[in-house]
Amino acid sequence: MALHPKGFDLSLDRISRLLEKLGNPQDRLPPVIHIAGTNGKGSAAAFSRALLEEAGYRVHVHTSPHLVNWHERYRLGTSNGGKLVADDVLADAIQRIAKVNDGQTITVFEILTAATFLLFSEHPADVAIIEVGLGGRFDATNVIREPAVSLIMPISMDHEAYLGDRVELIASEKAGIIKPGYPVVIGQQDHDEAEAVLVDRAERLNCPLWVYGQDFFAYEENRRMIYQDETGLMDLTRPRLLGRHQYANAAAAIAAVRAAGFDVGADDADRAMTSVEWPGRMQRLTSGKLVDLLPLGAELWVDGGHNPGAGTVVAEALAELEEKQPRPLFLISGMINTKDQTGYFRAFHGMARHVYTVPVTMSEASVPNAELAARARAADLSAEPVNSVANALMLLRDTWDIRETAPRILICGSLYLAGQVLAENGTPPA
CATH class of the missing domain: 3.40.1190.10 (Mur-like, catalytic domain)
Known part of the structure; x- marks a missing residue:
């Protein structure tokens, strides 16, 4: 490199x-x-x-x-x-x-x-x-x-x-x-x-x-x-x-x-x-360092899709999950600057309660998290920038009302971010 x-x-x-x-x-x-x-x-x-x-x-x-x-x-x-x-x-x-x-x-x-x-x-x-x-x-x-x-x-x-x-x-x-x-x-x-x-x-x-x-x-x-x-x-x-x-x-x-x-x-x-196995694509994480930061009973998923077409199929997969077991949906998203960020987020309109935007540390082309939050808001989503995936999970955990159904959390928007998450969680592909 x-x-x-x-x-x-x-x-x-x-x-x-x-x-x-x-x-x-x-x-x-x-x-x-x-x-x-x-x-x-x-x-x-x-x-x-x-x-x-x-x-x-x-x-x-x-x-x-x-x-x-x-x-x-x-x-x-x-x-x-x-x-x-x-x-x-x-x-x-x-x-x-x-x-x-x-x-x-x-x-x-x-x-x-x-x-x-x-x-x-x-x-x-x-x-x-x-x-x-x-x-x-x-x-x-x-x-x-x-x-x-x-x-x-x-x-x-x-x-x-x-x-x-x-x-x-x-x-x-x-x-x-x-x-x-x-x-x-x-x-x-x-x-x-x-x-x-x-x-x-x-x-x-x-x-x-x-x-x-x-x-x-x-x-x-x-x-x-x-x-x-x-x-x-x-x-x-x-x-x-x-x-x-x-x-x-x-x-x-x-x-x-x-x-x-x-x-x-x-x-x-x-x-x-x-x-069949395909890491980083609608992959549920059930153990690891990031999973340990979740609100009690929450689900954590990761997907590396990064364009509007991928956003659509991921949103459809989440809708299928919602039919089986309804949960509040939160996104933690990082993207790079060659992608249509707002187009990607539009797929989740009406589904995601809130988006935390994070930097993609594994890419020099990462969209600044404050700018990415603005792109999510342009797709009519509630969004705020956070410094890291771990901080987003801890923020959600510390503010979660335990009387509510535990949330479903999707980390999404970039294969670089998916890799970053699998590394931080201690669960790389094998």
Whole structure:
């Protein structure tokens, strides 16, 4: 981080030159499930991993960003479920990359992506799940020439400075991972314009194509998840990941794994719905240093979603919780300055009793907490700035009327904040 720029290089020239010096490890990977999208990429990766592991496959997984520790980005597949790369193995890979790069200008993400390909090519596995970092067309992961499947999850407004200020422009960038003749799965889209761009690109490139709502879909019935595609129905346990949007995410993963040619049956899928894990996304914290600061009986949740689309699905998940067990809702939020903060907060209008805004100490782009409180008020929420998550929890605890139902507290607005919270609580991803 000290040696290299943190931004994005919107071309593939530098990463391609670096990979060539490394012997093009990206061409020696197991079959790749390549995942792009604005929201839901991580959930799709988590579901895909669970499906494949339950079916007995060894699965490499690359996700970004990490929440607490750098090695979270690399899960190496083994016969017993995989493990995060060991620090010494990751350090060795980065040192070898630095040596061949020989001081040339390169971004941190490009180095980390090169490490993905190096690690995944040197450790045997049956499949590699690789999540796009930013966009698609010029993302450093997009040197994969023959994906087993390209999976594109919901597209909405985000990273407008890099990807464009209209959803169809963003969709065009994400569609850049589609390769001529290779399978494409399009997850549930909230914008018809985005779906039209994706379908058009896949059809023009003569790709086998599966579209959510046409070729496959999922719905709830009798507190179960029903998945349906051209082969028939699967009656599955509801996904462990919270929120109705996870039905569509799970369905996209099932469709993608099948499109990639992997044999995943109903029993495998049923087990996967209960074994799936995705830290920092509607994750309930039940123990730890921050949990110890709660009002008696309170619930603490953390979610790293950071744009209006993510705010909407998180608010819907909270509404589902409210139906089952009503509680007063409080937000503790920190955000960075590249996001639509007021747009994010609007999703919680009429739901959140109060918002405490905090600095995101893990990012230099943190919105000052007083300014963020003003953005929350612009969305018609009651808000006040507080110095830290711990102070917000203690303030809530010390002022809580114990005659009231204990509150539900959501820490939200940034993956950086989610990582900060998991570190402070003593519960990093493993």
